Amino acid sequence: MRFKFLSLFAALMLVSACQSAPETTATTTTGGTTTAAPATPTGPVPGSAEDFVANVGDRVFFGFDRFDLTPEATATLDRQAAWLKQYPNVTVTVEGHADERGTREYNLALGERRATAVKNYLTALGVDTARVQTISYGKERPAVLGSDESAWAQNRRGVTVIN
Template sequence: MKLTHVSPFALAALLALSACGKKDIEELPIPGDAPPASTGQTSGIAPGSQADFMQQMGGKEIIYFDTDRFNIDDIDAAALQQQAQWLSQYPGKRATIEGHADERGTREYNLALGERRANAAKNYLASLGIDTSRLSVISYGEERPVALGSDQAAWSQNRRAVTVTID
């Protein structure tokens, strides 16, 4: 194939593609060398840490509530059971349960509702065998939203209780 006219852009693209074809040769271990020592932690996350809790929960450190409600439904119960399992694995760990509300309602009402939500989660964890002396609650009411906006999508994300482990 004879190229009589090649645009500068096509030439640059051709050169870039040809450079991508080279691969580095992977170093292979020398026979008889010992493999690197394993620490047992592949992720670098310390067992029993807040990062470990977050990783193990996979989003289930948060439970959500309906408007003006603080009851634990089946989805919340499953999340709290997973939290209780982790807390049972690390009996020296303590946790704070943060209660939150959406922006609707008075500040006082939302603080009280956040506290009822946090206490509902705490009581459920206690019913699963977690000692209440390891659990504390705090209500932020509407003061710490995770979603900004004045619509159903934002409000549903802000009506929550969040479990945070304490180191």
């Protein structure tokens, strides 16, 4: 009997521990009307690096041995430029990357051309040139390890990093 009681008590404690507290909102009363303040947002802080990555997108991809921007890339860069105009105090570094094929020197040069293509597009849309730096990592910092087209496609990229 005692064991059943303890088991029931333990089960109740376990279930009640899993319950989350309801989200509370502040209320104010003014002249007989009560209004509720909005709940605290749960997403990234507007203007933060997390906001940029989550809501805008921080990377664009390139074809093999290419540094020209695809329509998908320009759509992402359009969003990036709009975000950067909204937050004029933010500076960025555009990283140029390449896949593992080719020499180190060749991929550093290709990464630089990719980063410059991204920078030129952003500045053409009105982002101040002084706010955008570039750096090439070539094939030195792969996003995905592997020696197949799937991995290579993800490593041929330009990444805009909030400073």
